[in-house]
Amino acid sequence: MALFEATNVHGGYGGMNILNGVNMSLEADEIGVIVGPNGAGKSTMLKAIFGLLHVNEGNIQLRGESITNADPVELVKRKMAFVPQEKNIFPSLTVEENLEMGAFIRHDDFQPMLDKVYSFFPPLADKRKQPAGELSGGQRQMVAMGRALMTEPSLILLDEPTAGLSPLYMSEIFERIISINKAGVGVLMVEQHAKQALKIAHKGFVLVAGQNRFTDTGQNLINDPEVAKAFLGG
Amino acid sequence: MNEFVFFINNVVISGLTIGSIYALGAVGITLIFSILRFAHFAHADLMTLGAFFAFFLTAMFPAVGPAIGLPTAFVMLPLAMVMTAIAAIYIDKGFYKPLRRHGVKPIVIVMASLGVTLMLQGLIRMFMGTSARSMYIDDRKGIHRLDMPFELASRPIVITDPQIIIIVLLVIIVIALHLFLNRTRLGKAMRAMSDNPDLARVSGINTDTVVKVTWVIAGSLAAIAGTMLSLDVSLKPDLSFHLLLPIFAAAIVGGVGHPYGALAGGFVIGFAETLSVFNWAVLLRPWRDYLWFDLPATLAFVPSEYKITVPFFILLAILVWRPTGLFKGKVL
Amino acid sequence: MLMKLPMKETLMIVALAVAVLLLMQVMGTAYGVRVLVEASCYAIIALGLTIQWGYAGLFNAGIMGFVAIGGFSAMLLTFPVNQSFWESDLSGELGVAFLKLVAAVALVAAVMQLHRIKVPRSIRLPIILIVMATLYLWVVNGFAPVTQNIVSQHGFIGGFGLPVWAGWLVGGILAGTVAYFIGHICLGLRSDYLAIATLGVAEIIKAFLKNSDWLTRGTLTVSPLPWPVPGASEVGFVMARALYLSVTAVLIAIIFYLLHRAYNGPWGRMMRAIRDNELSSSAMGKDVNQRRLEVFVLGCILMGIGGAALATFNGIFDPNGYLPLNHTFLIWVMVILGGPGNNLGTIFGAVFVYVIWVMSEPVALFILNSISYLGDLWFAWEAPSDFSSRALQARVFSIGLIITLVLRYAPKGLFPEKVQHHQ
Numbered sequence: 001m002a003l004f005e006a007t008n009v010h011g012g013y014g015g016m017n018i019l020n021g022v023n024m025s026l027e028a029d030e031i032g033v034i035v036g037p038n039g040a041g042k043s044t045m046l047k048a049i050f051g052l053l054h055v056n057e058g059n060i061q062l063r064g065e066s067i068t069n070a071d072p073v074e075l076v077k078r079k080m081a082f083v084p085q086e087k088n089i090f091p092s093l094t095v096e097e098n099l100e101m102g103a104f105i106r107h108d109d110f111q112p113m114l115d116k117v118y119s120f121f122p123p124l125a126d127k128r129k130q131p132a133g134e135l136s137g138g139q140r141q142m143v144a145m146g147r148a149l150m151t152e153p154s155l156i157l158l159d160e161p162t163a164g165l166s167p168l169y170m171s172e173i174f175e176r177i178i179s180i181n182k183a184g185v186g187v188l189m190v191e192q193h194a195k196q197a198l199k200i201a202h203k204g205f206v207l208v209a210g211q212n213r214f215t216d217t218g219q220n221l222i223n224d225p226e227v228a229k230a231f232l233g234g
Numbered sequence: 235m236n237e238f239v240f241f242i243n244n245v246v247i248s249g250l251t252i253g254s255i256y257a258l259g260a261v262g263i264t265l266i267f268s269i270l271r272f273a274h275f276a277h278a279d280l281m282t283l284g285a286f287f288a289f290f291l292t293a294m295f296p297a298v299g300p301a302i303g304l305p306t307a308f309v310m311l312p313l314a315m316v317m318t319a320i321a322a323i324y325i326d327k328g329f330y331k332p333l334r335r336h337g338v339k340p341i342v343i344v345m346a347s348l349g350v351t352l353m354l355q356g357l358i359r360m361f362m363g364t365s366a367r368s369m370y371i372d373d374r375k376g377i378h379r380l381d382m383p384f385e386l387a388s389r390p391i392v393i394t395d396p397q398i399i400i401i402v403l404l405v406i407i408v409i410a411l412h413l414f415l416n417r418t419r420l421g422k423a424m425r426a427m428s429d430n431p432d433l434a435r436v437s438g439i440n441t442d443t444v445v446k447v448t449w450v451i452a453g454s455l456a457a458i459a460g461t462m463l464s465l466d467v468s469l470k471p472d473l474s475f476h477l478l479l480p481i482f483a484a485a486i487v488g489g490v491g492h493p494y495g496a497l498a499g500g501f502v503i504g505f506a507e508t509l510s511v512f513n514w515a516v517l518l519r520p521w522r523d524y525l526w527f528d529l530p531a532t533l534a535f536v537p538s539e540y541k542i543t544v545p546f547f548i549l550l551a552i553l554v555w556r557p558t559g560l561f562k563g564k565v566l
Numbered sequence: 567m568l569m570k571l572p573m574k575e576t577l578m579i580v581a582l583a584v585a586v587l588l589l590m591q592v593m594g595t596a597y598g599v600r601v602l603v604e605a606s607c608y609a610i611i612a613l614g615l616t617i618q619w620g621y622a623g624l625f626n627a628g629i630m631g632f633v634a635i636g637g638f639s640a641m642l643l644t645f646p647v648n649q650s651f652w653e654s655d656l657s658g659e660l661g662v663a664f665l666k667l668v669a670a671v672a673l674v675a676a677v678m679q680l681h682r683i684k685v686p687r688s689i690r691l692p693i694i695l696i697v698m699a700t701l702y703l704w705v706v707n708g709f710a711p712v713t714q715n716i717v718s719q720h721g722f723i724g725g726f727g728l729p730v731w732a733g734w735l736v737g738g739i740l741a742g743t744v745a746y747f748i749g750h751i752c753l754g755l756r757s758d759y760l761a762i763a764t765l766g767v768a769e770i771i772k773a774f775l776k777n778s779d780w781l782t783r784g785t786l787t788v789s790p791l792p793w794p795v796p797g798a799s800e801v802g803f804v805m806a807r808a809l810y811l812s813v814t815a816v817l818i819a820i821i822f823y824l825l826h827r828a829y830n831g832p833w834g835r836m837m838r839a840i841r842d843n844e845l846s847s848s849a850m851g852k853d854v855n856q857r858r859l860e861v862f863v864l865g866c867i868l869m870g871i872g873g874a875a876l877a878t879f880n881g882i883f884d885p886n887g888y889l890p891l892n893h894t895f896l897i898w899v900m901v902i903l904g905g906p907g908n909n910l911g912t913i914f915g916a917v918f919v920y921v922i923w924v925m926s927e928p929v930a931l932f933i934l935n936s937i938s939y940l941g942d943l944w945f946a947w948e949a950p951s952d953f954s955s956r957a958l959q960a961r962v963f964s965i966g967l968i969i970t971l972v973l974r975y976a977p978k979g980l981f982p983e984k985v986q987h988h989q
Contacts, residue, residue, distance in 0.1 A: 072435050091429055097426075100419070101439065104419065147437060329970050341625050341758065342977070344758055346970050348969065349967070352891070352969070353962075355966075356961070479762075479766050530707065535699070539773065543773065549766065
């Protein structure tokens with residue numbers, strides 16, 4: 001059974017549909033990458049999955065159970081996590097408090113997970129008492145991802161994790177995503193840097209106008225001349 | 235020296251007292267503002283409601299205080315706090331939450347809070363009548379006269395029980411609030427929600443619980459402030475009218491969304507009021523022979539009937555000069 | 567263009583007319599016309615609010631203050647001249663006090679320019695504060711003896727004896743000026759700040775009018791204010807009030823026509839665009855704050871005129887009579903119940919709510935007296951002495967309840983704003 005499956009998802013804001021039938025599926029140990037032109041509904045799809053947007057039609061499942069239009073708090077309890085693209089940290093809280101907030105629903109001892117996050121993101125360990133708003137862009141992204149990992153999710157949704165970062169930081173973030181995935185977390189992310197992202201992807205979804213245009217393994221999509229020409233800048 | 239004692243009695247002590255009251259109200263306003271993002275106009279009436287609950291309990295058990303040696307209304311305060319907190323939660327449930335669910339603009343909720351103001355005022359006056367009442371029923375206000383150990387000071391420093399209690403209470407509350415916001419899971423969640431409400435929801439923070447906790451804190455602090463003010467002066471149904479502007483000014487001066495700023499703002503407003511109605515002629519009298527002008531009998535910046543203008547002009551000045559407040563509020 | 571009224575709205579207007587006729591039958595024609603005149607004054611004030619809230623989404627919580635300014639201006643300009651004061655030395659002394667005020671303002675303005683001669687900031691602020699405090703005390707102590715003497719020797723300075731229309735006009739201008747300063751400070755900030763600031767300014771205006779005995783006679787009140795039409799002693803109550811009603815009705819008609827044109831013109835479209843979508847309008851290069859300031863000032867001018875008309879009709883200027891309850895929240899109920907942004911709905915709401923408001927007092931008193939009578943009869947229960955004044959507070963409660971209920975269940979009011987879609 002697939003970890004995550006979305007079939008024929010329609011949805012949007014205020015009666016206007018942005019998603020017009022999106023299909024996706026992901027296994028437990030896979031990285032899925034959503035690419036496509038601006039306005040194709042990539043981020044909208046993530047929000048629809050995480051219950052932040054009303055799905056009018058279609059079905060979304062996590063481990064075979066329907067999570068269509070579920071409340072975000074409920075989804076966090078079901079071991080899903082979401083990292084928004086912007087405003088994804090609590091700026092006046094310290095790094096450690098940010099991570100604690102990720103573990104808000106946990107009532108057990110989350111110290112081991114805290115240590116694990118610091119081992120994923122060593123730069124954060126030195127700055128645990130510093131307000132997150134004072135960190136650099138890349139470190140903020142690490143705080144945001146660390147916060148999402150605190151519940152030990154089985155699926156993490158990342159909305160453009162490398163937006164606004166320098167190429168050096170970009171490859172560092174991608175490396176972290178691979179190691180998170182190796183630790184047994186399914187990753188579904190939206191990326192502007194399509195080529196680099198597809199390289200680390202097990203599955204790629206090319207969305208255009210709220211529908212799947214191409215769906216294949218990451219490598220196959222990179223090699224597909226049509227995809228390369230239209231979406232990967234030649 | 236008597237002039238100095240006069241200054242301490244009329245400025246230092248009364249400034250500290252009224253400043254503490256304003257600070258407690260302003261903390262509530264600023265917390266509600268940072269969690270729910272609207273200016274809660276009914277807050278001063280929540281304070282009156284709390285005082286009314288304390289009065290009601292005092293009238294029911296008037297003998298409790300004298301038995302312990304504290305003002306009865308103060309002994310009843312914990313119960314009044316619980317009642318006010320419950321009232322605050324139900325007011326939110328009945329009048330603000332449905333509007334939030336509807337996704338209206340914040341200003342519409344502000345208006346609803348004005349509606350709640352009127353309802354609370356109407357209710358309180360229906361039950362209480364319109365006259366002022368003393369919170370002391372079977373006991374009497376303790377007044378302490380501290381004689382100065384100097385030859386020249388023949389007048390004592392005067393401080394009352396409620397004034398001592400409110401100042402001590404404020405110190406305890408500040409420490410408790412600090413520990414709550416920085417050490418507890420819910421306190422941190424409140425700060426998180428004030429920082430970024432959408433992310434709080436996405437992180438799995440139960441925002442309904444945080445909202446409830448906010449009302450509990452704001453309601454209890456309002457009950458304390460209202461009760462202590464009525465103990466110090468008297469319980470008047472139009473208490474809220476004299477509190478609304480100062481507590482909002484205090485919250486904005488401190489930087490909205492900033493609890494410590496609200497505390498500071500409360501004292502800024504409290505001292506500004508007492509300093510501006512203080513008769514400076516008394517302090518200058520010993521030097522009257524050296525002054526180049528005739529010292530008038532009263533030399534106050536503001537006649538006491540214009541006291542209400544002081545918080546307002548401080549508010550305008552801060553909006554012009556530094557709208558984020560002294561401590562750089564987050565929400566603007 | 568013909569205005570087509572849907573069935574529901576026509577019915578409501580007819581029902582209101584019937585209710586007013588019934589009121590006249592029961593309480594007498596003179597009383598009924600009086601209620602109508604007062605309702606028409608409230609309608610002018612409510613039109614001021616409907617453009618602020620309905621057109622631009624601005625929250626004015628201090629309507630009372632602007633209404634009071636209007637009333638004050640009507641009193642000051644139209645009340646007969648107090649010859650004994652103007653012929654005494656005190657008028658000169660008052661002039662000197664005002665000159666001191668002007669000089670102080672000029673000096674403060676000059677000190678504010680210190681940065682031009684490169685005085686460092688750290689010194690500037692203390693200098694400004696000290697100069698302001700000193701000048702303030704100087705001016706206040708300049709006024710105090712003069713105003714005290716005016717009160718003890720002449721009562722107050724009297725009016726200017728000008729025609730009534732001048733008083734109403736200046737009332738609008740004064741209210742607009744105050745609104746300009748408040749709006750200038752607050753409109754760039756969160757909308758809540760305007761609410762707090764207007765609430766404060768209303769209380770301060772009232773405190774000033776109440777305590778400036780030399781200007782307003784304070785709690786002693788000023789009456790009778792001259793009318794623009796023949797008074798009751800000349801033509802009888804009904805006729806005089808009917809004439810007055812025709813004046814306010816013409817005023818409403820003019821305001822209504824001008825607002826209708828503005829609302830449907832480019833200015834109104836822009837206002838609605840700003841209200842409904844602030845971000846995109848500012849992206850389109852529209853100066854949002856400037857437009858809001860215009861609408862705020864305009865609304866307050868109408869409130870000032872309405873307040874002046876109300877004070878003139880009552881024939882008395884009583885600073886204590888300005889209550890936030892009647893002059894702020896009643897207006898709010900009129901506007902949100904009638905339909906914010908809909909001028910006809912606002913006028914309907916004004917008359918409707920005012921009639922209910924006026925009627926609720928005798929009805930409530932009747933019920934209360936029955937209760938205490940029956941209580942006494944059946945249970946030997948003695949009502950507290952202030953029972954009726956307490957129970958009238960139920961009206962305060964009801965206003966609050968109506969506001970919250972309308973906001974929740976009928977946010978567009980009885981006459982929803984008709985938004986034209988250009989497809």
